[in-house]
Amino acid sequence: MKIVLISRSQDKLSQVSSEIREKFKVETRTIAVDFASEDIYDKIKTSLADLKIGVLVNNVGMSYEYPEYFLDVPDLDNTIRKLININVLSVCKMTRLVLPGMVERSKGAILNISSASGIAPVPLLAIYSATKAFVDFFSQCLHEEYRSKGIFVQSVLPYYVATKLSKIRKPTLDKPSAETYVKSAMRTVGLQSRTAGYPVHSLMVCSVASLSSALWGFLPSESQNSM
Numbered sequence: 662m663k664i665v666l667i668s669r670s671q672d673k674l675s676q677v678s679s680e681i682r683e684k685f686k687v688e689t690r691t692i693a694v695d696f697a698s699e700d701i702y703d704k705i706k707t708s709l710a711d712l713k714i715g716v717l718v719n720n721v722g723m724s725y726e727y728p729e730y731f732l733d734v735p736d737l738d739n740t741i742r743k744l745i746n747i748n749v750l751s752v753c754k755m756t757r758l759v760l761p762g763m764v765e766r767s768k769g770a771i772l773n774i775s776s777a778s779g780i781a782p783v784p785l786l787a788i789y790s791a792t793k794a795f796v797d798f799f800s801q802c803l804h805e806e807y808r809s810k811g812i813f814v815q816s817v818l819p820y821y822v823a824t825k826l827s828k829i830r831k832p833t834l835d836k837p838s839a840e841t842y843v844k845s846a847m848r849t850v851g852l853q854s855r856t857a858g859y860p861v862h863s864l865m866v867c868s869v870a871s872l873s874s875a876l877w878g879f880l881p882s883e884s885q886n887s888m
Contacts, residue, residue: 665712667692667705668721696721696751697743706758713766714759719796720774723747728785741788748792752799760812767811770850773800777820777862780869793818797855804854816855817846820862835861 664687666674674691681689692708694701723744725734734740752773763769778786779793800816807814822842823832832838837845837859846858857863 663688663690663712665690665692665709665714667694669693669695696747697723699746699750702754702758705755709758713762715763715768716770716772717755717759718772718774719752719755721747721751722774722776724789725786730785731787734788744788744792748789749795752796756803760807763812764807764810769811770813770815771800771803772815772817772850773797775800775816775818777818777857777866777869780818780866801855808854813851814854815850817858818856818862818866819846819858820865835865837861 664681666678666689668674668691671691671693674693678689678691681687690708690712692705694704725740729735731737756771759769760771763771773796775796776789776793778790779795779797783790797816797818800814803812804814804816819842821829821836823829823836823838829836832841842859845860846856849856849858857866
């Protein structure tokens with residue numbers, strides 16, 4: 662088994678790659694690209710040309726620095742471009758690169774990391790929420806299109822996970838560590854094409870789904886205005 666890591670920082674890629682090799686004795690390859698750019702996919706395609714990709718995890722993502730009204734988002738035009746390129750275009754283009762080989766081999770799995778923010782509209786996070794809804798719908802559509810060809814496509818919709826990116830330092834019952842969340846989410850691969858990945862998050866998703874869209878639209882706006 663080989664792992665290909667793709668991210669922006671070569672230094673971080675090298676560090677993670679080294680940790681994986683030392684801990685799990687797994688061969689790794691790194692590709693340093695910025696998913697905010699649109700001209701990176703030829704480089705990725707060339708780097709993957711000699712590999713048979715069995716599992717693709719689309720986990721790159723970007724959100725706002727803080728909740729804000731659409732027109733008041735700092736550097737709005739650039740933020741729109743970056744959010745769409747990172748959260749939407751990357752999922753489509755990476756899938757485009759690896760799916761043909763999976764179809765040819767009649768097996769493969771694509772795990773797309775969406776967000777609980779994509780389950781229902783989240784005012785003050787309009788672009789982010791919409792991009793994550795796209796990932797969720799795209800994943801569900803692909804699963805129906807290609808499951809008869811042996812391809813499993815999963816939409817993963819987590820709530821908060823305690824990571825440096827989320828700025829949550831201490832794990833709690835509803836905000837698990839990355840290790841706890843991943844162990845739980847991996848148990849759903851091949852079984853659930855749409856999952857919150859973690860039992861407590863699943864209960865939260867069910868609660869959200871039971872609310873009317875009008876009430877759900879009101880609650881985040883009120884709570885986020887207090888942030």
